[in-house]
Amino acid sequence: MKFPMKGFKEKLYINIFSILAFSSLFFLGGIVFVLFKEGLPIFKKVNFFEFVSGRFWYPTYDPPEFGILPLLLASFQVTLGAMFVCVPLGIGSALYLNEIASFKQRKIMKSLVEILAMIPSIIYGFFGIAILVPFLQNLLNLPTGLCAFSASLVLGIMATPTACSIAEDALSYVPRSFKEASFALGANRWQTLVKVVIPAAGSGISSAVILGMSRIVGETMVVLMLAGGAAVIPKSFFEPVRPITAAIAAEMGEVALGSDHYHALFAIAIILFFITFVFNVIAESISRKYRLKLGLAQ
Amino acid sequence: MKYVRLLIVTVVLMSFGLNAYGEKIIVEGSTTVLPIAQKAAEVFMKNNPKANISVRGGGSGVGIASLIDGNCDIADSSRPIKPSELEKAIARGKDIKAHVIAMDGIAVIVHPNNKIKGLTKKQIKDIYTGKISNWSQVGGDNQKIVVVSRDSASGTFEAFGELVLDKEKVRPDAIMQASNQAVVSVVAKTNGAIGYVGLGYIEPSVKALEINGVMPSKEAVLTEKYPVARPLFMYTNGTPQGLVKEFIDFIKSAQGQRLVDEDGFVALK
Numbered sequence: 001m002k003f004p005m006k007g008f009k010e011k012l013y014i015n016i017f018s019i020l021a022f023s024s025l026f027f028l029g030g031i032v033f034v035l036f037k038e039g040l041p042i043f044k045k046v047n048f049f050e051f052v053s054g055r056f057w058y059p060t061y062d063p064p065e066f067g068i069l070p071l072l073l074a075s076f077q078v079t080l081g082a083m084f085v086c087v088p089l090g091i092g093s094a095l096y097l098n099e100i101a102s103f104k105q106r107k108i109m110k111s112l113v114e115i116l117a118m119i120p121s122i123i124y125g126f127f128g129i130a131i132l133v134p135f136l137q138n139l140l141n142l143p144t145g146l147c148a149f150s151a152s153l154v155l156g157i158m159a160t161p162t163a164c165s166i167a168e169d170a171l172s173y174v175p176r177s178f179k180e181a182s183f184a185l186g187a188n189r190w191q192t193l194v195k196v197v198i199p200a201a202g203s204g205i206s207s208a209v210i211l212g213m214s215r216i217v218g219e220t221m222v223v224l225m226l227a228g229g230a231a232v233i234p235k236s237f238f239e240p241v242r243p244i245t246a247a248i249a250a251e252m253g254e255v256a257l258g259s260d261h262y263h264a265l266f267a268i269a270i271i272l273f274f275i276t277f278v279f280n281v282i283a284e285s286i287s288r289k290y291r292l293k294l295g296l297a298q
Numbered sequence: 299m300k301y302v303r304l305l306i307v308t309v310v311l312m313s314f315g316l317n318a319y320g321e322k323i324i325v326e327g328s329t330t331v332l333p334i335a336q337k338a339a340e341v342f343m344k345n346n347p348k349a350n351i352s353v354r355g356g357g358s359g360v361g362i363a364s365l366i367d368g369n370c371d372i373a374d375s376s377r378p379i380k381p382s383e384l385e386k387a388i389a390r391g392k393d394i395k396a397h398v399i400a401m402d403g404i405a406v407i408v409h410p411n412n413k414i415k416g417l418t419k420k421q422i423k424d425i426y427t428g429k430i431s432n433w434s435q436v437g438g439d440n441q442k443i444v445v446v447s448r449d450s451a452s453g454t455f456e457a458f459g460e461l462v463l464d465k466e467k468v469r470p471d472a473i474m475q476a477s478n479q480a481v482v483s484v485v486a487k488t489n490g491a492i493g494y495v496g497l498g499y500i501e502p503s504v505k506a507l508e509i510n511g512v513m514p515s516k517e518a519v520l521t522e523k524y525p526v527a528r529p530l531f532m533y534t535n536g537t538p539q540g541l542v543k544e545f546i547d548f549i550k551s552a553q554g555q556r557l558v559d560e561d562g563f564v565a566l567k
Contacts, residue, residue, distance in 0.1 A: 058467055060450040070470070134487055143444045144488050146473055229449070229474030240473045250476045251451040261451065 035273060039266035042066065051267065057231040057242075059251070059261040066264045070233045072271070074241035075217060077234045078151050078227060082216045085156020087209055090163030094208075097164075098171040099193055110168065117161035125225035128154040133226065142238055146228035149237040154226060155216050163212035170204020170287075171197065207283035214279035218272065220245040244268050321541040322350040327361020327374030330453030331530050334400060335374055337557045338549045349541055365533055366390055371542050373533040376402065376457060393536045399549045401564035403497035403519040403527040404458055407482065407504040409489050414438045416508030419525055422462050425492060428469035433490060445472040446484050446493035454478065458494050461526045478562060494526075498562030519564045530563070 043051070046066050054067015093113065097106050128150055137145035174197050182192040198205070228240020229250065248265050255262045325335050332355045339351040356364075361373035366387045379387075379394060387394045406422055408414060417425075417436060424430040425443055434440045447468050448455040459465055475481045478499040485493040486503035493504075497514055500506050506514050510525050518524035538546050548554045555565035 056470065058450070060456070061465070061467060129483070137488070143442045143490055144473060144484070146484065224476065229476075230471045231474070232471040240471065242474065250449040250474065253451070253476075255451045 032273075035266060035270050038263060039268075039270045040263075042260060042263035042267045045260055046264075051264075052271075055233060057247070059264055064260060066260070068244065068247075068264075068268055068271075070231045071242055071244045071247050071268065074148065074227065074231075074234050075243040075245070077148050077237070077241060078155060078223060078243050079213060079216050081148060081152025081237060082155035082159060083209070083213060085153055086159040086163050086212050086216070089156070089160045090208065090212060091167050091205060093160070094164045094167035094171055094205075095193070095198075097168050099189070099197070110165075113161045113164050117165065119158075121158060121219060121221040122225075124154050124158050125222045128222065128226045140238065144228065144240065146226060146240050147238045148227060148234060148241045151223050151227040151241075151243075152237065154222050155219055158219065158222065159212040159216050162215050163208045166208035166211055167201075167205045170201040170208060173204065174200045203286045203289055207287040210279050210283040210286070214276045214283070217279070218245060218276050220249045224249050244272055248272075321348070322352070323371040323541050323545065324352050324354070324369070325372040325374060325532075325545075326354040326356055326364045326370040327372075328358040328376040328453070328530070329355045329451075330376040330402060330457060331374035331399070331532070332453075333561050334530070334549070334558055334563065335372075335532075337561065338545070338554055341553070341557065342545055342548050346544075349544075351541075351545060362533060365394070365535060366392055368392075368535075371534065372545070375531045375533060376453065376528065377460070378529075378531065379533060395534050395537060397532045397534065397538075397546050397550070398529045398566070399532050399546070400530045400555070400558040400566060401519050401527055402457055402530050403514060403516075403524060403564050404454060404461065404494050405497050405500050405506045405514040406492065406494050406509060406526070407485050407500065407506050408492050409485060410503070410505045411489055412438060412505060414507065416511060418510055419462055422492075422509065423464065423466070426463055426468050426472070427466050441490040444488050444491040445469060446481055446488075446491050447472040447474055448478070448481060448494070449474050449476050452476075454494070454496055457528060458526070461528060462494075496562035497527075497564055498559065516564050520566070527564070 046054075051066055051068060052072070053069050054065060055069050056065040056067045057070055058065040093109075097109055097113075101109060132150050132154065133145035135145070136142060136147075136150055178196055178200055179192055182196045187195065223243045224246040227243055227246055229242045229246055230240040231242045231247070232239070234241045248268055251261070252265055255265060325339065332353065335353045339353050343349050343351060354370075358373075358375040358377055361370065361375055362379060362383050364370040365373035366383065367390075379396065384394060406417065412433070414433065414436060421430065421436050425436075426445060426447070430436060431443055432440065433443055445468070448458070450468075459468075473484060475484055475493075478495040481493040481495050482499055482501055482504055485491040486501070497516065497519065500514070508514075512518050512524045514524055514526070519527040532546060532549070534542055534546070537543075549558070550566070552567065555567055559565045
């Protein structure tokens with residue numbers, strides 16, 4: 001304890017705050033426990049390999065088929081598509097904000113980007129359903145605009161502020177002396193940016209990308225509204241698909257409690273939990289390394 | 299010590315009192331009937347604060363099994379009781395009584411620009427299972443059919459699967475939507491789409507199809523002319539009495555049937 005205890009009140013406050021601090025640990029533990037308790041029973045009926053590699057998701061038929069490969073691939077496809085949108089947009093705008101924008105511009109734009117990050121995902125979904133989907137349908141003459149492409153596009157736009165904000169932080173951590181040294185050697189602005197600033201901020205930018213990805217993988221509302229929800233192995237970006245989060249959200253509400261289908265949905269959630277967990281661990285370890293490299297670690 | 303004993307006696311007496319005060323019944327079964335039962339129970343309990351009605355889902359089979367075992371007082375079911383279940387009930391000395399509380403009708407809808415007026419049940423089945431994939435195969439324009447279905451856990455999906463698809467699987471690339479409303483909005487925006495919704499959800503933005511030559515309507519459902527419809531049941535053990543009777547009477551009353559109507563089912567009157 002860094003400060004001396006003065007009496008009962010102090011102790012009380014310390015205890016209250018440590019309980020608050022540990023409560024998140026408690027919640028995390030509770031969530032993990034419930035996920036496993038409710039998810040593992042399905043593996044008595046289907047083995048794990050069949051579950052992950054099965055090509056058909058017919059959970060309510062008799063006999064049911066619990067193959068989540070189409071769902072996993074759909075999540076993968078939509079995430080990949082969204083990355084094509086969010087990486088260039090997010091990193092590009094971070095570079096602009098950090099390198100080119102004037103102080104005033106940066107202040108205004110950065111708060112605008114943060115406002116974009118605050119918009120609830122259902123509003124992105126509405127935007128997609130009302131404007132993007134009919135537009136794409138007419139423009140490309142698709143049978144339906146509810147497809148992986150629409151979902152990817154909206155998810156990409158949605159994850160842009162997250163990626164931009166973190167990448168901008170990473171860029172601003174690059175010490176001024178690096179840039180000054182580069183300019184002193186006669187490098188121009190572009191050379192400095194490409195050869196000095198980006199490599200120095202590289203791991204920070206990578207962790208921005210990975211955190212953006214983890215937001216996209218776990219996003220539910222947008223894919224539920226826009227991806228179409230067909231549980232097929234994705235063949236093209238312009239066909240309906242069913243990512244794992246959409247499957248859980250759509251089916252959990254009406255599934256019979258304690259049925260195999262119910263356990264299967266929890267098992268999917270375990271897999272989703274691991275995917276985002278791994279992403280976050282990777283992002284965290286990259287950004288720690290990067291701080292060490294620049295001598296910023298504490 | 300004296301006080302402690304007094305306290306215990308008081309608590310015990312109070313709990314007796316609570317039991318005598320409110321009668322409790324359990325309603326269990328079909329997820330299709332669940333929204334009706336739930337809403338009816340809420341309104342009923344608001345009107346009769348003493349009543350305690352607990353409503354659970356689980357499925358028609360679960361509800362009936364539970365009624366036979368004596369674990370619930372009313373079993374919701376979206377299908378008639380099976381002979382095997384009836385035998386089991388008789389063997390246990392139960393006298394199962396059926397009460398039709400509403401009708402469930404499903405309309406098949408297409409985009410208003412579609413020139414098709416009606417389909418047969420067989421054609422709809424072939425479209426949903428993937429044997430027919432172009433409108434020209436059923437007399438329409440040369441256009442790909444976009445199949446829109448409800449999510450596989452929903453009651454409407456289950457009813458459609460039983461009444462039209464004979465439990466065959468919907469083609470895996472069908473678009474799945476999470477609510478009747480979402481199906482309507484997708485079909486209204488998509489030229490080649492076909493979808494199905496509860497009868498209460500038909501809107502001017504979509505076109506309902508005749509099935510086997512019969513236009514979906516409440517009268518057609520009630521007169522059993524419309525083929526994609528089924529009665530919804532509540533089963534009881536013996537002639538209902540007490541709270542069970544009051545609750546079922548309430549659902550069959552004008553007020554209860556209005557709740558049925560609000561949920562998109564077909565009221566009996």
